[in-house]
Amino acid sequence: MEVERVRTFVRGLDERLEGGIPKKSVVLICGTAGTMKSSLAYSVLYNNAVYSDTQGLYVTLEQDPESLLTQMHRLGMEDRAVDVVSFDEIRERVKKYRGENWIKKISGFLSEVKEERNYELLVIDSLNAMYTLTALQQVRAEIYFFFRALRELGFTAFLISEMPPGGGRYGEHGVEEFLSDGIVHLLFQRRGGILTSLERYIGVVKMRSTCHDTHYFPLLYQEGRFTIYSKEDLEL
Ligand SMILES: Nc1ncnc2c1ncn2[C@@H]1O[C@H](COP(=O)(O)OP(=O)(O)OP(=O)(O)O)[C@@H](O)[C@H]1O
Numbered sequence: 001m002e003v004e005r006v007r008t009f010v011r012g013l014d015e016r017l018e019g020g021i022p023k024k025s026v027v028l029i030c031g032t033a034g035t036m037k038s039s040l041a042y043s044v045l046y047n048n049a050v051y052s053d054t055q056g057l058y059v060t061l062e063q064d065p066e067s068l069l070t071q072m073h074r075l076g077m078e079d080r081a082v083d084v085v086s087f088d089e090i091r092e093r094v095k096k097y098r099g100e101n102w103i104k105k106i107s108g109f110l111s112e113v114k115e116e117r118n119y120e121l122l123v124i125d126s127l128n129a130m131y132t133l134t135a136l137q138q139v140r141a142e143i144y145f146f147f148r149a150l151r152e153l154g155f156t157a158f159l160i161s162e163m164p165p166g167g168g169r170y171g172e173h174g175v176e177e178f179l180s181d182g183i184v185h186l187l188f189q190r191r192g193g194i195l196t197s198l199e200r201y202i203g204v205v206k207m208r209s210t211c212h213d214t215h216y217f218p219l220l221y222q223e224g225r226f227t228i229y230s231k232e233d234l235e236l
């Protein structure tokens with residue numbers, strides 16, 4: 001059966017993913033601080049809005065929308081093609097779901113906005129921040145139902161997951177990596193001797209329904225787009 005896909009618009013990556021990420025997947029974008037998780041997630045929504053006429057909603061729970069948009073503007077993503085919603089706005093809108101659990105609150109909010117604007121893509125930045133909104137009782141079951149709700153609402157969802165220095169789990173609770181459909185891992189690697197520098201890499205650790213490349217590739221942001229380089233490219 002043909003799988004419909006969402007392009008990442010990362011130069012070099014989509015062709016290594018059979019064309020992109022399967023629609024209605026829940027994908028973790030994981031990495032330590034500063035690995036460009038937010039920029040990558042935003043760029044997927046931005047490029048899909050501009051080039052594929054596909055609407056996306058970016059939920060920012062920690063970084064305020066102004067700061068996020070300034071950063072994206074600096075990266076050359078200028079027009080306001082992506083709707084950005086902050087924690088404060090969500091908190092206001094979910095008040096009416098008093099007494100419901102957090103999955104119902106956030107799913108309720110998402111289903112309302114989906115109906116209003118017909119969003120197909122969603123970013124939650126970050127999953128860790130979302131966990132602070134609520135105390136999870138039955139961790140695995142609750143996260144399972146949340147991911148299921150996102151798929152049922154029809155979103156292709158990118159959930160940002162912050163990893164501690166040194167790596168470790170892809171998700172804070174150690175279950176997200178099994179419950180998600182895909183994992184995109186961003187990391188820094190030290191290069192050089194005395195004048196050590198950090199280089200960025202990207203790897204697709206998992207992508208259901210996709211025969212994907214499992215190498216880690218150098219990741220650069222150039223001319224308004226993320227680009228990956230293969231060993232062959234670097235040897236040229
Ligand atoms: N053109 C560029 N090329 C490469 N890196 C850039 C460029 N512009 C900004 N950066 C770097 O991007 C990093 C921040 O990216 P971003 O906020 O997307 O990362 P993050 O992983 O979401 O960070 P955090 O952990 O703080 O949420 C900064 O360290 C900044 O120096």
Ligand SMILES: [Mg+2]
Nearest residue numbers: 037038039125
């Ligand atoms: Mg970020």
